[in-house]
Amino acid sequence: MNFFDRTGKIALGSRLRMLSAQMTEDAGKIYEMYQLDVSPNWFPVLFVLSQVGALTITEIADKISHSQPSVTKMVKEMLKKDLLEKQVCKEDKRRNTVRLTDKGEKNARHIIDVQCKDVDAAVDQLLSQANHNLWEALAEWEFLFEQKSLFERVKEQRKIREAKKVKIVPYTSAFKEIFKSLNEEWISKYFVMEKEDYKALDHPEEYILNLGGKIMVALYDGEPLGVCALIKMNDPDYDYELAKMGVSPKAQGKSIGYLLGKSVLEEAKKLGAKKVYLESNTVLKPAINLYQKLGFKKVAHRPTPYSRSNIQMEKMLE
Amino acid sequence: MNFFDRTGKIALGSRLRMLSAQMTEDAGKIYEMYQLDVSPNWFPVLFVLSQVGALTITEIADKISHSQPSVTKMVKEMLKKDLLEKQVCKEDKRRNTVRLTDKGEKNARHIIDVQCKDVDAAVDQLLSQANHNLWEALAEWEFLFEQKSLFERVKEQRKIREAKKVKIVPYTSAFKEIFKSLNEEWISKYFVMEKEDYKALDHPEEYILNLGGKIMVALYDGEPLGVCALIKMNDPDYDYELAKMGVSPKAQGKSIGYLLGKSVLEEAKKLGAKKVYLESNTVLKPAINLYQKLGFKKVAHRPTPYSRSNIQMEKMLE
DNA sequence: AGTATTTATATAACTGGTTATGCCAATATA
DNA sequence: TATATTGGCATAACCAGTTATATAAATACT
Numbered sequence: 001m002n003f004f005d006r007t008g009k010i011a012l013g014s015r016l017r018m019l020s021a022q023m024t025e026d027a028g029k030i031y032e033m034y035q036l037d038v039s040p041n042w043f044p045v046l047f048v049l050s051q052v053g054a055l056t057i058t059e060i061a062d063k064i065s066h067s068q069p070s071v072t073k074m075v076k077e078m079l080k081k082d083l084l085e086k087q088v089c090k091e092d093k094r095r096n097t098v099r100l101t102d103k104g105e106k107n108a109r110h111i112i113d114v115q116c117k118d119v120d121a122a123v124d125q126l127l128s129q130a131n132h133n134l135w136e137a138l139a140e141w142e143f144l145f146e147q148k149s150l151f152e153r154v155k156e157q158r159k160i161r162e163a164k165k166v167k168i169v170p171y172t173s174a175f176k177e178i179f180k181s182l183n184e185e186w187i188s189k190y191f192v193m194e195k196e197d198y199k200a201l202d203h204p205e206e207y208i209l210n211l212g213g214k215i216m217v218a219l220y221d222g223e224p225l226g227v228c229a230l231i232k233m234n235d236p237d238y239d240y241e242l243a244k245m246g247v248s249p250k251a252q253g254k255s256i257g258y259l260l261g262k263s264v265l266e267e268a269k270k271l272g273a274k275k276v277y278l279e280s281n282t283v284l285k286p287a288i289n290l291y292q293k294l295g296f297k298k299v300a301h302r303p304t305p306y307s308r309s310n311i312q313m314e315k316m317l318e
Numbered sequence: 319m320n321f322f323d324r325t326g327k328i329a330l331g332s333r334l335r336m337l338s339a340q341m342t343e344d345a346g347k348i349y350e351m352y353q354l355d356v357s358p359n360w361f362p363v364l365f366v367l368s369q370v371g372a373l374t375i376t377e378i379a380d381k382i383s384h385s386q387p388s389v390t391k392m393v394k395e396m397l398k399k400d401l402l403e404k405q406v407c408k409e410d411k412r413r414n415t416v417r418l419t420d421k422g423e424k425n426a427r428h429i430i431d432v433q434c435k436d437v438d439a440a441v442d443q444l445l446s447q448a449n450h451n452l453w454e455a456l457a458e459w460e461f462l463f464e465q466k467s468l469f470e471r472v473k474e475q476r477k478i479r480e481a482k483k484v485k486i487v488p489y490t491s492a493f494k495e496i497f498k499s500l501n502e503e504w505i506s507k508y509f510v511m512e513k514e515d516y517k518a519l520d521h522p523e524e525y526i527l528n529l530g531g532k533i534m535v536a537l538y539d540g541e542p543l544g545v546c547a548l549i550k551m552n553d554p555d556y557d558y559e560l561a562k563m564g565v566s567p568k569a570q571g572k573s574i575g576y577l578l579g580k581s582v583l584e585e586a587k588k589l590g591a592k593k594v595y596l597e598s599n600t601v602l603k604p605a606i607n608l609y610q611k612l613g614f615k616k617v618a619h620r621p622t623p624y625s626r627s628n629i630q631m632e633k634m635l636e
Numbered sequence: 637a638g639t640a641t642t643t644a645t646a647t648a649a650c651t652g653g654t655t656a657t658g659c660c661a662a663t664a665t666a
Numbered sequence: 667t668a669t670a671t672t673g674g675c676a677t678a679a680c681c682a683g684t685t686a687t688a689t690a691a692a693t694a695c696t
Contacts, residue, residue, distance in 0.1 A: 003381055007365055009441035010434045013341035014362075015456050019463075020334035026468040027331060033473060041652080044332075047325055058674055063321055067654060072676065094661050094674045116328045118479060122471040123327035126462055132455035138333050140448040145337075150344040153440040155351060161436060359682080376644055385684060390646065412644045412691050641694070651684070657677080664671070 034115050036107050037081060043111065045074055046083070046100070050108040054087070054099040083107060162254040168263040171204065171215035171227075178224045179204055179215060182246030190283060191308040200229070200244060213240070214267045218247070218256045225251040228260040230267055230276075238277040238314070240268050245287070257287075261294045269317050276317065279309035352433050354425050355399060361429065363392055364401070364418070368426040372405070372417040401425060480572040486581040489522065489533035489545075496542045497522055497533060500564030508601060509626040518547070518562060525549075531558070532585045536565070536574045543569040546578040548585055548594075556595040556632070558586050563605070575605075579612040587635050594635065597627035 004011035027040045038046070044064035049055060055063070061071040075098055078084045083104035089095035100108060127135055171179065180201040187193055200207045204215060211232045218226030226247040233241050242264055247256050268276050278296060280287055288311065296313035304312070322329035345358045356364070362382035367373060373381070379389040393416055396402045401422035407413035418426060445453055489497065498519040505511055518525045522533060529550045536544030544565040551559050560582055565574050586594050596614060598605055606629065614631035622630075 003362070003366065003383065006369070008434050009438040009453070012441055012453065013338050013345060015460070016334050016338035016341065019456060019459060020331050020338060022463060023331035023334065023468055029469040030472050033476070043328075044321070048321065051324070056674070065321065068675070070653060092662070096675070116326050118472050118475040120327040121475040122468060123330055125471065125475070126459065129462060130455060130458040132458060133450045134452070134455035134459055135327070135330065137448060137450035137452035137455045138337060140450060141337060141444065141452055142333070144444055144447060145340060150341055150440065151347040153443065154348050154436050157436040157439040157443070158351070161439075374644070388683060410692065414645070654681075
């Protein structure tokens, strides 16, 4: 135990494994004590057959959640010990149904009526001696894992931690290069750079900032890995457009897009915007998802200078 | 899960195993997510080396409680991945000390500082969502098993249950045969039947009951499997002697001797005895143990009609 | 000094399970 | 009616660990 005390909660799996190994070992001794010529791991088979009567190997495997070959092997051994008898199904010669012999029945009954009772009593006594109920705790964890696996939970924690490392700062001329390159990267990957792109990316001051827009930059560990612009629109329906969002592929899974988007929307609110507009393309599925997560809703088609735009969205600011 | 819901607390081992298997599986995915070229089961090795620096294979095996061949194998694989470097000890060419390379160190640090933190947070969150604290419960069970193994606990429960099936009843003439045979069995196995034996066993009414003594019989499932007599003594120091205790070998481990002894002592008390005496022989170790358990203490040698008697004991009745 | 014992490691053999594969019977499909 | 697919089972190959055994170096014991 000593070693795992220093490794933190990650030892949980190992501790569970060790406890269960210890119990398995003791199970062997317990079976020996009762002097039945039965291996402990046959228990599920004996139990299920004593409940149901006759089953095929596959059915047993299914019920006790073992693999079919493992049950095949156990059944073979149990046949040798005269605990089971096989019966090939007449109508369907593939099916090998298997049932308890009298000896098997007797053994099963003894295990269930006597041995299990003793184990039950011992476990109950243990449970009553402990302050924290292992039995109930297990049930809860089984339930919690059914809801969401440990993997997903760790992934979430990772995201939360990563997000804390991300800082959103306003654009300065130091970010001119990165503002262009991050956008050029995805645009030229999926589409082609257009006239409008070059205008905005080569002259952000002139075409964005000086017209009353904003650009936000996401720093991850101090390194700029994401950018997003808020562009003043000249349109009766909308005040501002969210555009030119680019996030480095090496910064995936760090919620940078989400944090950038939220930050830009805050800026828009500060500037008194009522509605924010954006254009995108449906091939960019993660982007569309992100916009939805940010609260954007699809709107009817509008004229646009970008040929790649095939979807338009808006978000009301409250 | 469904299946085990019907098998009772005996499923505890399986449930622990399944939960730990699930966690192991997720551990694999978690390691993958962090993109380190490290197998999850190397973790203990990485961890312990990052703590201690350099160790031999046997030392590692010891610390992380794996078998030495298993560590040998892991070390071989880790050497291939440049995570470790080997160094044969100059003074003792048997020793292969092993330490982390820079790459190994970097990986270990990442796992410990980043990955473990995320897992910790996820586990903590799970713990806080559950009413019953699995972590604490595990610690308690580890402690409880250190005190007394599951096997021993089940053995105790079995004994308690068996004891309930034993009934102690007073002698009637129906038990005359069994009273003799159970005693003759052990006497002639270890010693020889003596004159005094035949007197008491062939004529219990005359030599025991009519003189103010008692005989108790232990029934197991209705079958008489143990006997014990309380014999009135004609002695200034003692009122009664506990004697002629015989238990069938097929009734071992059912506390029959203990229950008989207790019952006979109760009879003695009812009869107003202050002290009970007995004689035995030191080759009968289980018997001597039993007498001690019943509260008898060795006393100085006294004259006796039995040649086999080489130890005398007494018990004060309060 | 020479032999016996212990220690550190490697290798082999086994174990209790798994997934992958192959075979044959039964059923569905063209 | 021939052919493809599916279902039940056995067998093979593999896996991650174990225990048992072999080898060689170091140490202890006459």
